[in-house]
Amino acid sequence: xxxxxxxxxxxxxxxxxxxxxxxxxxxxxxxxxxxxxxxxxxxxxxxxxxxxxxxxxxxxxxxxxxxxxxxxxxxxxxxxxxxxxxxxxxxxxxxxxxxxxxxxxxxxxxxxxxxxxxxxxxxxxxxxxxxxxxxxxxxxxxxxxxxxxxxxxxxxxxxxxxxxxxxxxxxx
Amino acid sequence: xxxxxxxxxxxxxxxxxxxxxxxxxxxxxxxxxxxxxxxxxxxxxxxxxxxxxxxxxxxxxxxxxxxxxxxxxxxxxxxxxxxxxxxxxxxxxxxxxxxxxxxxxxxxxxxxxxxxxxxxxxxxxxxxxxxxxxxxxxxxxxxxxxxxxxxxxxxxxxxxxxxxxxxxxxxx
DNA sequence: GAATGATGTATCGAAACGATATAGAAGGAT
DNA sequence: ATCCTTCTATATCGTTTCGATACATCATTC
Numbered sequence: 265x266x267x268x269x270x271x272x273x274x275x276x277x278x279x280x281x282x283x284x285x286x287x288x289x290x291x292x293x294x295x296x297x298x299x300x301x302x303x304x305x306x307x308x309x310x311x312x313x314x315x316x317x318x319x320x321x322x323x324x325x326x327x328x329x330x331x332x333x334x335x336x337x338x339x340x341x342x343x344x345x346x347x348x349x350x351x352x353x354x355x356x357x358x359x360x361x362x363x364x365x366x367x368x369x370x371x372x373x374x375x376x377x378x379x380x381x382x383x384x385x386x387x388x389x390x391x392x393x394x395x396x397x398x399x400x401x402x403x404x405x406x407x408x409x410x411x412x413x414x415x416x417x418x419x420x421x422x423x424x425x426x427x428x429x430x431x432x433x434x435x436x
Numbered sequence: 437x438x439x440x441x442x443x444x445x446x447x448x449x450x451x452x453x454x455x456x457x458x459x460x461x462x463x464x465x466x467x468x469x470x471x472x473x474x475x476x477x478x479x480x481x482x483x484x485x486x487x488x489x490x491x492x493x494x495x496x497x498x499x500x501x502x503x504x505x506x507x508x509x510x511x512x513x514x515x516x517x518x519x520x521x522x523x524x525x526x527x528x529x530x531x532x533x534x535x536x537x538x539x540x541x542x543x544x545x546x547x548x549x550x551x552x553x554x555x556x557x558x559x560x561x562x563x564x565x566x567x568x569x570x571x572x573x574x575x576x577x578x579x580x581x582x583x584x585x586x587x588x589x590x591x592x593x594x595x596x597x598x599x600x601x602x603x604x605x606x607x608x
Numbered sequence: 609g610a611a612t613g614a615t616g617t618a619t620c621g622a623a624a625c626g627a628t629a630t631a632g633a634a635g636g637a638t
Numbered sequence: 639a640t641c642c643t644t645c646t647a648t649a650t651c652g653t654t655t656c657g658a659t660a661c662a663t664c665a666t667t668c
Contacts, residue, residue, distance in 0.1 A: 266655080282616050290561050291576065292583040300655045302618060307654095322616060322663065347626085357579055361572040389462050400533035403597075404463065407529055410593050411464040414586060421582050425575075438624080454647050472624045474649060479623095494632065494647060519657085615664075623656070633646075638639105 265352050266296060266304045271313060271328060271336040272359040278327040280319055281305060293354045308332070341367070344374060369429050376422045383415050437524050438468060438476045443485060443500060443508040444531040450499040452491055453477060465526045480504070513539070516546060541601050548594045555587050 273279060273287050281301055288296050305326060308314045313332035319325035328336070340362055344353065353375055360368050390408050397405060445451060445459050453473055461467050477498060480486045485504035491497035500508070512534055516525065525547055532540050562580050569577060 280616080281618095290565070290580075292558060292580050297656050297658090298616095298618075299620080299657070303654080324617075349625095354579060358576045360575040386464060393462070403532040404530045406597060407526060408462075408464050410590075414589070417586070417589065418582075425578060452647080453649095469625050469627090470647090470649070471626070471651085475623080496648075521656095609668105611668080612666080613664100614666100616662080618660080618662105620659085621657100623654105625652105625654070627651085627653105629648105629650080631647085634644085636642085636644105638641080 265349070265355060266300055267308055267313075268336070268339045268352075269294070269355045269358070270301075270304055270308060271332055271339070272355070272362075274314060274326060274328045275333070275336060275359075275362075278317055278319075278325040280323045280325045282323075291354075291358055294351060311335070337362075344371065346378065348378075365429055369426055372422050372426050372429070376419055376426075379415055379419050379422070383412065383419070386412050386415070437521070437527060438472055439480055439485075440508070440511045441466070441527045441530070442473075442476055442480060443504055443511070444527070446486060446498060446500045447505070447508060447531075447534075450489055450491075450497040452495045452497045454495075463526075463530055466523060483507070509534075516543065518550065520550075537601055541598055544594050544598050544601070548591055548598075551587055551591050551594070555584065555591070558584050558587070 269288060270284060273284055279287065281298070284305075285296055285298065285301055288294050305314070309316070309326070311331070312329060313335050314326045314328055316324050317327050340356070340359060344356060348356075356371060360371060363371070386408065390405070390412065393401075393405060393408065441460060442456055445456055451459065453470070456477075457468055457470070457473055477486070481488070481498070483503070484501060485507050486498045486500055488496050489499050512528070512531060516528060520528075528543060532543060535543070558580065562577070562584065565573075565577060565580065
């Protein structure tokens with residue numbers, strides 16, 4: 265998945281390692297370490313997805329190859345299975361602009377369905393957690409309740425994104 | 437950190453691996469894999485923090501030893517440094533009930549400070565992301581904005597928890 | 609010109625992940 | 639009764655990610 269994110273960022277322009285790390289952090293959801301990033305760059309290079317175009321000083325900028333673009337597209341278009349991580353979804357979302365509209369809506373609604381399911385099971389869990397909890401568990405309950413509210417807000421947000429897509433669609 | 441979480445759960449009662457996995461998932465923030473969990477159990481066992489008390493059938497229940505309780509306490513009381521993960525904080529929070537009130541408030545406010553700092557830098561990043569973005573980046577901006585709103589809501593939640601602690605304190 | 613701090617690449621050991629193998633127990637269908 | 643599927647449960651394998659640290663270069667400032 266890191267490979268996917270790196271490819272996506274390199275799609276716009278060549279970047280070197282440090283810059284990629286910063287860009288990933290600025291997306292807000294992933295403070296990737298060098299111990300993840302540099303091996304990832306080497307992996308991608310070995311697969312022929314990216315190539316080094318040495319930059320200023322000791323910088324090593326990388327750019328995507330045609331092969332890399334093909335890999336990125338296939339990763340982007342592969343329909344996300346049910347086991348997709350939170351993070352994997354966020355990466356997919358960050359680059360959703362590269363997909364056609366119908367496909368975008370599909371991804372968003374797939375995610376929405378998953379969150380709704382999660383929410384339902386959380387509700388059940390919470391109900392019987394509440395019924396047999398000690399005072400000590402107060403924070404655990406608070407944590408669960410807050411997580412549920414966050415999920416609800418995520419769902420509302422997804423609905424907003426879908427509505428925006430449809431709005432744009434009808435405006436076209 | 438997984439070790440910490442496992443110890444915390446075993447503090448209440450003996451549990452076997454599968455049960456621990458379920459319990460961790462039910463806390464809502466971590467779907468730990470067996471490939472993480474079983475090695476963690478073996479680690480803890482080797483350190484003398486837990487011991488197996490074989491249960492029904494092929495189940496292997498574990499219980500904390502005195503040594504384990506000591507380790508748990510020291511992990512709980514160690515003041516969380518700035519580099520503490522989201523997940524690490526959540527684990528700490530889940531077991532915050534084991535700490536005295538003043539210490540609890542301290543942990544909550546430490547977290548609040550960190551989130552506020554993050555929020556400020558996110559705001560700056562977002563401002564110049566907005567100023568030079570293509571239409572393609574629409575989803576990336578949406579992601580950043582949503583992350584910021586989530587953080588704001590987290591902060592408000594933390595404030596609520598602190599207020600509750602103080603409320604309880606004055607009621608006592 | 610020396611100290612300091614920001615930038616940048618790199619690597620190491622440990623931890624976590626995701627997939628998969630294996631197998632007993634439970635419950636239902638034929 | 640026995641077959642079949644599903645759930646429960648432990649375990650391990652190879653890969654990825656993490657966190658810490660080393661180290662080198664450049665810019666600033668004292």
